[in-house]
Amino acid sequence: MSTESIFQTHLVLGYVAWLLCFGAYILPWLTSMDRVRAHRAIAALHSFRFFGLVFILPGVVGPTLPASFAAFAAYGDLAAGLLAMLALITIRIRPVFWLFVIAFNLVGMGDLVLDYYHAIQASLPARAEELGAAYAIPIIYVPLLMISHVFAFYLLLRPQPKAIQALAGEAAVS
Numbered sequence: 001m002s003t004e005s006i007f008q009t010h011l012v013l014g015y016v017a018w019l020l021c022f023g024a025y026i027l028p029w030l031t032s033m034d035r036v037r038a039h040r041a042i043a044a045l046h047s048f049r050f051f052g053l054v055f056i057l058p059g060v061v062g063p064t065l066p067a068s069f070a071a072f073a074a075y076g077d078l079a080a081g082l083l084a085m086l087a088l089i090t091i092r093i094r095p096v097f098w099l100f101v102i103a104f105n106l107v108g109m110g111d112l113v114l115d116y117y118h119a120i121q122a123s124l125p126a127r128a129e130e131l132g133a134a135y136a137i138p139i140i141y142v143p144l145l146m147i148s149h150v151f152a153f154y155l156l157l158r159p160q161p162k163a164i165q166a167l168a169g170e171a172a173v174s
Contacts, residue, residue, distance in 0.1 A: 007126075080111055
């Protein structure tokens, strides 16, 4: 089996596994809470995206990992992670919190889409061994990030159920 086939198989199976896990465990948990708590949980996950800087760390990735992919992926992840941290820090200032929630999701999803584009342009699937120790990031972590961004946008766009609104109102009063 070629490097490209293995990488593509891993990537598809990463999405399948996370979709199954998300549907069975994460989705019911997130939908049981109010929007602020759900977005706070998603932001907590994305706050670890600073780890994407590993794509430009010599000795972790191969020396010939295409810079067109590595630098953009590294700094895009860092930006998304910092915005997610700012969302977490500003949780008590709701208008600012929502601004950062929208920002980290837009920047984060944009980063992932552009990373896929840059990876294809650089023929990265056929050269996946150049990812070195960072190979697990696009296979295991990126599918979860993408799925959580899609769900975050769903949460932002759907009307809040009345039962959860009432519970959120009661929690705010207490």
